[in-house]
Amino acid sequence: MMTQATAAEWIEAIAGKASLPVAVVQEALDRHAVEPQSTLPRRKSLRVRSVTLEGVKEGTAADGPFDQTFTFGPGLWAIVSDENFRGKSTLLNMIQGGIRGDIHERVKPDVWRWLSKAEIVFEANGIGHRVLVTKEAGDPDKDAAATFAREQEGGWFVLYEGTVGKPLERAVEDAMLAEFGFARFHAHNKKDGSHTHGWQVIASALFVNGPGEAVFGELLVDAIPLRLLQMFMGLPWVSTYTAASTALKRLRTTKAERLSPSKGLKDRLQARLGTVEDALAAARGRVRPGPDRGVLRARMLEMDGRLLALRERVEATRRETFRLERQLQGATTVLLDTRRALQQLKDDRAAGVVLRTLRPVCCPSCDTGIDHDRHARATDGSTCALCGTRQTPAEDEDGLRLEELQRDADDVAANVAELRAQATEAQASQRGAEAELSRAIASSRALEAALRTEGSADLELEIRGLEAQREQLLALIAAEEEEAEDEAADAAGAHDEAVLKAAEEVTKDLYDGLAREILADVSKEITQLSRSFGVQNIESMDWGTGGAMRIVQGRAQTSFGKLSPGENLRVRIAAALAVIEVARQRMYGRHPGLLVLDSPGAQEMAPADFAALLSRVHGAIESAGDIQIIVGARAEPALLDVVPCDHVTHAQGERFLF
Structure with missing residues (x-):
């Protein structure tokens, strides 16, 4: 059958190989989302326009703000420096991160900290796309703000905005x-x-950053290098073959999982369920009349809560009693002091009255007699009968002080009486709370004793275990019934495996011949490029349809994985250029025409080999005007001689790119 077979011819071929009606085949393919993709693809392009970096450097020999824009176009471009560690790889990683959308994973932590803005603009089929990341310079956090936009009518239409x-x-x-x-x-x-x-x-196949495990791209799993090659070469029917092969593997895995030794399992489960139910009935029959342990446990939980509340209440009453007793003690002390002061004042006042009421008949010093009339005159004249001192009437200050102290004593006595009553009441409340707590503790201990009744706990555990077994068996029986229903439903897809197997074989036949031709061309181109890049003693390189590359080097069989790091890198670059060249020669393919090479001369590549590599790169550029290749490397004459001056970004001497 020809490679350009139509979708209808493809389905008829599958139906014939599977010996099934076309309608059944179509239903099976639809069920597994296998669709025919028979047309040769139209080549499209990817090109980097510009990279803008803004921020503030810290901790370097050239600290300070930076604001740099790097522009690119079709053709060969070089980012070079006279010294290492001048920002070449960072700039290329920015390009890769923008095109892949994983810029946060491509930037080193120190550079990320410096950045306040990173803008990568690229064209996909002539339509501009922009990835813009903004953050605070000096912020090490990876959660920066990002927008992804497509060019539209002179502006940017935002496709994504977030982190x-x-x-x-x-x-x-x-x-x-x-x-x-x-x-x-x-x-x-x-x-x-x-x-x-x-x-x-x-x-990943558009970027070669050094030696790697895969000839093409970055991953070896799932034959990705071969799939990428087939995709970029534009082989028809490859996507259809992949979909059919994946669906067939998935179906077979599902069937293998179901083919467990489960025949008769439902009957065995039913028998076991009967045994468990009989044992459960017998165990329940052995339950002695008495309090329900479930009710006892519920009451125990309730009692625990009550005990907690009662303990809090006892503590509260104790604190209140202590507080009132302290206040009563203080008030009683104040009352005693007040009464003592009142009595002292009363005693002092009584002594003064006694002295003033005495009428001596003689002088206490010389025994000279005193006339009784002299006392009468002294009283009338408000003078002292003994010394004749004039006395002026004054308010009875002692009397006022006495009244004031008496009022204070009465107030304090009333306060003491009130506090004593309150303390007595608090003490009674405390005793009541403690008595209620003691009764609750006794009830709780009685419940615990009931729960510890010998034999009841073991029987209950036995019953609970049998109930759990019963529920589990019921669930397993339900699962078996559901699987039986699924198998009945799958009866409608009983022919799926035959259809998918036929689809896989028919589809592979459709593109296998062309795939072998293309792989032969690619292998030949890789061999020639590898020799010109300085890979020693290469006799042949054969990239087979199974994905493995067989290499004859110095008349010995070897493989890509056994090459030295320098040979590995040269072969990877040769593979990337070979795909572009073969696609150009055949005038179809889907390689977007972008290739980024980071330090291709770093792996012990001689100047002559480096010059040959760049010459072939330049040849690829001249052959197709829509190809863009960006090289990051040390500034070597071989490189500067090939790349146009206006296509070179050069960090001269000790300078940095940004």
């Missing part, structure tokens, strides 16, 4: 898959089950 991370990656992935017409890879293996690879894996 960097997985949401931004998904937004970029959805847009790029739609722009380029790429489909996600569906894969299934025993270890990881079914899973999908998207734009992140596809875009």
